[in-house]
Amino acid sequence: MNPRYPVAADLGVIACETCGLVLTAPHGAGRWRCPRCSHPLHARKPQSVQRTVAWLVAAVVLYLPANLLPVMATKSVLGRESHTIVGGIIELWVTGSRELALIVFIASIAVPLLKIAALTLLAITAQRRSSWRQRERAGLYRLVETVGHWSMLDVFVVVLLVGMVHFGVLASVEPESGLLAFGAVVVATMLASASFDPRLIWPHDPDKPVAHG
Amino acid sequence: MTAKPVSTAWPDAAGPVRPQHAYLVCEECDAVYPARPVGSDDVLRCRRCGATLERGHGLPLNGQLGLTLGGLLVFLIGSLSPIVTLELKGNHTQASLLQATRLTWESGAHVVAVLSIATAFVFPLLMILLRLWVLVPLLRRRPPPLAAPVMRLLRWVQRWSMVEVFMLGVLISVVRSAGVSHLVLGPGIFAYMTLTVLLTAIHAAGLQGLWREISRPAA
Numbered sequence: 001m002n003p004r005y006p007v008a009a010d011l012g013v014i015a016c017e018t019c020g021l022v023l024t025a026p027h028g029a030g031r032w033r034c035p036r037c038s039h040p041l042h043a044r045k046p047q048s049v050q051r052t053v054a055w056l057v058a059a060v061v062l063y064l065p066a067n068l069l070p071v072m073a074t075k076s077v078l079g080r081e082s083h084t085i086v087g088g089i090i091e092l093w094v095t096g097s098r099e100l101a102l103i104v105f106i107a108s109i110a111v112p113l114l115k116i117a118a119l120t121l122l123a124i125t126a127q128r129r130s131s132w133r134q135r136e137r138a139g140l141y142r143l144v145e146t147v148g149h150w151s152m153l154d155v156f157v158v159v160l161l162v163g164m165v166h167f168g169v170l171a172s173v174e175p176e177s178g179l180l181a182f183g184a185v186v187v188a189t190m191l192a193s194a195s196f197d198p199r200l201i202w203p204h205d206p207d208k209p210v211a212h213g
Numbered sequence: 214m215t216a217k218p219v220s221t222a223w224p225d226a227a228g229p230v231r232p233q234h235a236y237l238v239c240e241e242c243d244a245v246y247p248a249r250p251v252g253s254d255d256v257l258r259c260r261r262c263g264a265t266l267e268r269g270h271g272l273p274l275n276g277q278l279g280l281t282l283g284g285l286l287v288f289l290i291g292s293l294s295p296i297v298t299l300e301l302k303g304n305h306t307q308a309s310l311l312q313a314t315r316l317t318w319e320s321g322a323h324v325v326a327v328l329s330i331a332t333a334f335v336f337p338l339l340m341i342l343l344r345l346w347v348l349v350p351l352l353r354r355r356p357p358p359l360a361a362p363v364m365r366l367l368r369w370v371q372r373w374s375m376v377e378v379f380m381l382g383v384l385i386s387v388v389r390s391a392g393v394s395h396l397v398l399g400p401g402i403f404a405y406m407t408l409t410v411l412l413t414a415i416h417a418a419g420l421q422g423l424w425r426e427i428s429r430p431a432a
Contacts, residue, residue: 005242005244005245005260005261006244006245007242007243007244007245008238008245010245011245013236013238013245014230015238015239015240015243017240018368019364019365019420020421020424021428022232022233022237022238022248023231023233024233025230032230034230035230035232036424036427036428037364037365037424038361038362039365041230088389091389095392097388103381107381135263138241142263149373149375149378150378150381152378152382153378153381153382153385154382155325155328155329155382156329156333156375156378156379156382156383156386157382157385158317159313159314159317159325159326160296160308160313160383161389162313162320163308163309163310163312163316164299164306164308164386164387165299165306165390165394166316167301167306167394168304170301170302170304175321179322179325180325183324183325190373194372198241198242198262198264199241199242201262202243202244202261202262204243
């Protein structure tokens with residue numbers, strides 16, 4: 001068995017998860033607040049895995065309408081046409097903006113799927129107190145946190161197109177119901193990753209010897 | 214400084230919660246390191262999980278103030294002036310963030326309108342204003358009023374501010390609407406580009422340095 005790193009619980013300290021101040025851990029029961037930022041102190045975020053899973057379920061349920069329903073409609077003298085997220089990517093691709101099509105594909109399709117898959121993996125392994133590939137899982141969590149908000153891209157694109165293309169009967173763009181579902185997926189996955197406590201990747205095992213030096 | 218228990222109904226047996234400046238604790242895995250000074254451009258990483266433990270604050274407070282004031286200026290230009298001007302068969306329209314959000318609201322997508330105005334306008338503005346709220350008193354060597362709630366709100370709005378994503382959204386919507394009409398870029402788009410760079414620099418300065426200044430006893 002490899003010796004482990006000394007952790008906060010070994011030294012009787014606790015780090016405030018909001019402002020980072022290191023404090024002596026309170027003994028016994030009681031809810032304590034950080035003296036600097038007055039955020040409640042806990043060794044792990046309460047019900048972290050449950051809340052992560054709840055937001056993930058919401059994201060998965062909304063994922064289908066977000067991608068199947070149209071997110072916007074273009075109206076012109078020729079008629080009304082609905083567009084889905086994938087339709088917008090194909091349109092960029094065939095009109096020659098292949099780099100932008102790739103960027104939108106990554107932000108709108110790949111990133112939400114990556115977030116849902118990664119957080120599911122993190123929640124399951126945390127629940128089982130797994131010690132499998134902990135460093136890689138920590139890196140995966142940081143990746144999810146970093147790329148998380150880029151999925152909002154298509155929400156901004158539709159809102160901006162609504163603002164840009166409004167020439168009355170000649171041409172106009174309107175948002176459609178899929179956009180609401182799409183925005184909700186982005187928010188739900190961001191809340192899922194905010195609910196997850198990365199310290200759960202490293203379950204505390206007080207019986208294991210501590211490395212020195 | 215002593216901790217305040219939330220409710221007096223809890224037993225008083227627990228000892229006071231005191232700051233422990235001898236240690237540095239990894240926020241992402243709980244590994245403990247002895248505290249040590251970090252050089253101004255150094256980044257200290259956790260050996261166990263690879264997270265950033267501490268970043269040397271390369272930017273002094275007055276430098277942060279300059280960046281933040283610059284950010285406020287380009288934010289106002291970017292929000293008030295048109296991003297693009299479009300022309301179709303003699304009809305001209307101008308698009309800005311606020312106008313696009315208003316049209317989205319009027320076409321019935323209320324939640325989406327609120328979501329985009331919050332993440333591209335309200336939160337970035339709060340990110341600038343709350344930083345000024347803390348920075349200005351600190352530079353005058355006074356404790357900022359309501360420092361703790363303001364700093365916690367600042368941390369929250371930083372997470373949900375999406376100016377850089379909005380910027381890329383502008384680029385993509387410009388390309389997608391170019392097929393429909395003739396299009397001229399307005400001053401707003403350049404202001405937003407500058408804002409993206411400034412907010413990234415401000416964000417990189419972090420909140421740890423501000424927390425340290427706030428908790429430093431008055432000299």
